[in-house]
Amino acid sequence: SLMDVLAGRKTTGTIVGEVRFNGATCLKKNIKHLCGYVEQFDNLVLSVEQMLMYTAELKLPALTRAQKRERVEEVIAQLRLEGCRKTVIGGELVKGISGGQKKRVNIGLSLITRPPVLFLDEPTTGLDSAMADEVCAVMSLLAAQGRTVVATIHSPTASAFSLFDDLLMLRDGQLVYAGECGDAAADYFSKRVGLRPLEMGESMPE
Incomplete structure (x- = not known):
């Protein structure tokens, strides 16, 4: 709930107080340009590359086709998705990429607009410890590049929490x-x- 309030996504209940970004009050209409939000559950279709390009077409109408392609390539490189770029994402009925790769694609959909703040709702849910560590390593890399990364997380491994x-x-x-x-x-x-x-x-949240 707290993260949804910070990201400007909370539409029910009574909200009091003030949300500031870098010490400055931010108008709600500007929050969507500042923030990317990664949902807990994946609802993805098409191939990795197609899904990212589809998102670029929707979210970046002012850019040329070539510029959108550059954004897609940038995200694929950032999230180390080169090896599965042409693979169908898949789901319950169709075998596709791994759970960790799906999470990275989901993160990529929010990175297309290059948001300075990235919110993630339980990004390790449903992953084994190795894949969870992999996703947290990607989050750490994004933070090291100068982006603010905020995530809710339940029972992380010691290595992920570190x-x-x-x-x-x-x-x-x-x-x-x-x-x-x-x-x-x-x-x-x-x-x-x-x-x-x-x-x-052991990690502290345990």
């Missing part, structure tokens, strides 16, 4: 922790909250 820089933890809508990940968060929960120290292979 790729996050900051943690905002809520319980029943109340703030539990907001700050750096790593040693800072571990010290807070062990010394201030009284939780036992983490064992090898």
Whole structure:
């Protein structure tokens, strides 16, 4: 719910307070140009390349065909999708690309417009630990390129969680922790909250 409010997608209930981007108030009509949003569940058809081009045609009407093609190539390279670009994405009835590749394509659909802020709704849902780590590594790479990446995530592996820089933890809508990940968060929960120290292979959200 909090992420939907920040992304300007919440349409029910009462919202109070102010949302700021880089310290400045942002009009709701401008949020869609600032933010990309990756849905939790994939609803994809066509091949990887076709799906990205279809999205570019819809979201970038002002660009030429050649410029749209450049955006598609940029996203394919960013998300390491060269090996499956011509493969049908597939679904329950048609075998296609892997779950991790599907998640990366889903991320790519939001990257087509080059948004400075990218929101992801539980991007590791339904993936095994190896694919989940792969998706988190891609998110970390996008953040390293200067983009703000915000994700909700449930029970990440220790290796996936180690790729996050900051943690905002809520319980029943109340703030539990907001700050750096790593040693800072571990010290807070062990010394201030009284939780036992983490064992090898454990991640804090567990």
